[in-house]
Amino acid sequence: MKDLAGEPFNSVRPHISIAKPSRLASKTTRTHRSVGSLLEGKDFEPFVEELSASFVRVHVADIGGEIDRWIREIVLGLNLDRGALAQIDAKSGKLVVRHSWSRDHIFKLPIGLELARPAPWFNRLLMSGRTLAFSKVSELPPEFFDNDWKTYRRYLPKSNVTVPIRIGAEVVGAVGFGAVRKERTWSPRLVRRLELVGQIFGNALERRRAVEENTLLRHELGHVSRTAVMGELMASLTHQLNQPIAAIMMNAEEIQNMLDSAQPDLGHIRAAVGDIIQDDLRATETIKGLRSFFRKSEAAKTPLNLRDVVVEVMRTVRSDALFRHVSLTFEAPGARMLVAGDRIQLQHAILNLVLNAFDAVSEGEGPREVSINIGVDKDQITAAVRDSGNGIDPAMIAQIFEPFFTTKPKGMGMGLAIARSIIKAHGGQLSARRNRDRGSTFEIRLPALQEKI
Structure with a gap:
């Protein structure tokens, strides 16, 4: 069957890919x-x-x-x-x-x-x-x-x-x-x-x-990775929730005992009620953080103070650090460190680096120290996660960010790969180096966002 111009209707043309430079590429307009x-x-x-x-x-x-x-x-x-x-x-x-x-x-x-x-x-x-x-x-x-x-x-x-x-x-x-x-x-x-x-x-x-499918795949892998991370943190998260819940129960029992007395101390009752409210808010914030971390949503870049993002990660891993006997410290300038980013994705990237550092210091017999430091380098905000472990094998530095590469017996091999893809999607860089004394440092570099006056 032919079309009205005399050409076959079902003619199949080869896939076209033009590699050589255009002779007309310099022209921005034409008639x-x-x-x-x-x-x-x-x-x-x-x-x-x-x-x-x-x-x-x-x-x-x-x-x-x-x-x-x-x-x-x-x-x-x-x-x-x-x-x-x-x-x-x-x-x-x-x-x-x-x-x-x-x-x-x-x-x-x-x-x-x-x-x-x-x-x-x-x-x-x-x-x-x-x-x-x-x-x-x-x-x-x-x-x-x-x-x-x-x-x-x-x-x-x-x-x-x-x-x-x-x-x-x-x-x-x-x-x-x-x-x-x-x-x-x-x-x-x-x-x-x-x-x-x-x-x-x-x-x-x-x-x-x-590009759209790669972006979707990255979001899906990120969600799977976050689920795995929460599985690793389950013991410490349970502890984080148990603490305020136990405190609420203790204060509620104390209030009940005071109300049963002949002359209840209203001041103590008010203080106990205040403690219950604060503990309830603490448990609510933990649950809200978990919900947002698990949520599968599109990345929404907004102005963020990187210090606040790290503080939220510190709050999440605080109990895990105690369980593993890890000394976790955090240093940052008092000034706001603004970047344009998605809060959940950046939390995910930093959390992966911190948990990676926890694993590194847990393998050796020396001091278990992990530190997070935020700083400014010209027009970039840096966040460095340093550990006192055995240090990265120099032969593996080129591979550690590759998907599915892992040295852990039960590792997915996706944590560092996803962290790097998140930072790259934010216009930044994630690098790793072996420290001169001991351990390793993973450094995030993100474009600084100028605060409007």
Whole structure:
């Protein structure tokens, strides 16, 4: 079966990857007419280079805006009226319009329009990986008018090309360009070139999807790692909760005994009630901290005082340090140490380093000392976790941050890898070194956030 330009509907084009630098990359603007001449003329290769390079250079978060820009450039360059890109929705598995642009006074395809329900023939055609090109509406097959005409007569252009977008062999979307005001013909060469444009869009969408999936995987691994960390801390956390609960019970019993006496001491009763309130707040704060630590949520970067973040970690590991007979100290300047970050993620990273230090000092027979120090180095905030253990084997320093690498018999090998990924996602660095005297130091460096005056 062939399209209206004489090209096979099911022609499969090779995956495109342009590695050499664009000869037009230095041009930040171009006329719409030149885009059209490049698409239809002999100098198509420079256009492909520039289109591919633009998606390589742009930040992943801006890929959507770059797609919008190029749809507009192609529509205007070919003297068309409208363009749109649809993607497979992750939840429904259906083609849904995600990018759309049209000239003024031209009705554009609405964002969020699902194609399968109102236009099953059109949807099946694209999902099968075939290109649709028509110069006149009358050239469309009877199946279109039987199934899709009621929906598309509102949107239908007089001439249109819609090409599937593939990632490998999988159809992940489609991009279309249409003339609404007047009919036009589509040469086989132009149809093939628009198919190539669709594949370049597909490469950009694949890049964005890969980053999103990596981010999701990091969040999932982080949640699993936090669960494992809480398992390690269960004894000390139970102790943290048992202390205020036992104190509440003691004060409640004391109040009951005083109320049974002939002349209750109201001053002592008030003091005991105050103690109960304080102990209740202490237990509540511990539970709230656990809930937030376990919560699976998107990272939300806000201004944070790194000192406060470390203090919360100290509160969490305080009982564990006592159980392990570890001397834990913390030093920080009095000034606020502001960074932009997600509180739970930074707590997780620092907690992993502290527990790693606890394990290191528990292996040897010397002093069990762990210290956390916060400081400022130029425009960076540093947090160093130092231990008095046996020290890192120099041959292993290059490996310790790799996923699943561990020297612990029951270790997951994910703690340091996740900690580094968290710090890296915050624009910082996590490094490790063997101390000259004994033990090791893990240092976090984060960009300092300037406090507004």
